[in-house]
Amino acid sequence: MSKDLLIVGVYVDDLIVTGTSESLICTFKREIQNMFDTSDLGRLSYYLGIEVHQSEKGNTIDQSGYAKKILQTARMADCNPSKYPMEPKLHLSKDEEGVPTNAIEHRRLIGSLRYITHTRPDLGYSVGLVSRYMASPKESHYKAFKQILRYIKGTMSYGPFYHKGGNGRLHGYSDSSHGMDPDDRKGTTGMAFYFSGNLITWCLQKQRTVALSSYEAEFMAATSAACQALWLRNLLVDLTGWEAQRVKLYVDNKSAISLMKNPVFHGRSKHIDTKFHFIRECIEEGSIYIEHISGKEQKADILTKALPKLKFLEMRD
Known part of the structure; x- marks a missing residue:
């Protein structure tokens, strides 16, 4: 029994193929191409908005391109970068007496930020906190949201590194x-x-x-x-x-x-x-x-x- 391992990740019509044997991977791709009309895009570099950078030491993933689109959508592509996504010990609340902001745009941008947390654990808490107030966003919430965007501006290429072995x-x-x-x-x-x-x-x-x-x-x-x-x-x-x-x-x-x-x-x-x-x-x-x-x-x-x-x-x- 072979000890080689082949793993195929499938999302709709996009596939990622990896394994312990390059020959096994090539065999799988040939069989798939005989059954379906497919395109072999080579080594993984981009998948569902996530960019993959492969090297001899390991792989890094990030969403720099997606982050740039978020900043452009929020009209903050030229904002000043920040070193931190949220002020220490910041406590947001419902702020019932606060000035309301554009709820539709706020929710749309928050949704985009939630997707970028797939490669950015450093944004997890700050994005999660502002997400709690999407129902009725106020200026205090929008201010915290803009702080996150300024942080992204200065850290767009950040992402986890996965070393070999x-x-x-x-x-x-x-x-x-x-x-x-x-x-x-x-x-x-x-x-x-x-x-x-x-x-x-x-x-x-x-x-x-x-x-x-x-x-x-x-x-x-x-x-x-x-x-x-x-x-x-x-x-x-x-x-x-x-x-x-x-x-x-x-x-x-x-x-x-x-x-x-x-x-x-x-x-x-x-x-x-x-x-x-x-x-x-x-x-x-x-x-x-x-x-x-x-x-x-x-x-x-x-x-x-x-x-x-x-x-x-x-x-x-």
Whole structure:
């Protein structure tokens, strides 16, 4: 049985073909061309608005062309660039008494910004925050939105770099903010996962439940990250045929880790929805391993809050 691997990514009529054997890839392309009218565009350089730059050391992806179109649409192609997408500790609210702006144009541009976050985790929190106020945008929201565009102006070619090789291990980072939304006091869950040292997926989401403390917010965030970790682990098994591995998840709150591992703490968390205790089972069966990490090294931190300027640059790097 051959150990060669062929992976085909399909979106409508666009295909990406990759694998461990160049001859296998060529054979697949010949067979496809015999069955359908296709065009071989060679090495991957552009796909669904994402630009791919391949080199001997690895690959970089970005959306510089798409970013330029957003700036032109917003009539900010000649704006002054900014080093940061959002002012540190900025707290936007519904601003009921604020001056309204053009809601249709605002929503259209926000939608474009959400697409660019596919290659820009550094924009995740700021874009997610302004997206919460699309229903009735005010001048305060538009001001924050323009700050993001000025940041994009100075960082259009930025994107993740994927180096070759690695140990084939999957690990993730889980973080949460607590009570930072002035309207409903819900926190934000942030998670980032790395495979062989390369950032492969990231996510941030407003929590549906109000946490009574920071460690509860971290506990809920870690549970969401555990679900994502298991899905990624199973996806790797399906793609590679490797044996399922134990995923390491880094959390920067010791009280949250104690709540995950120690049943004695359960009495202090009975009010937390039962679904969030799913992570306990994952730890007990060995599919997830929780490890404490310093807040200074918490890579998901950039997804949960507007960081101080120096911390933002460090986390972005």
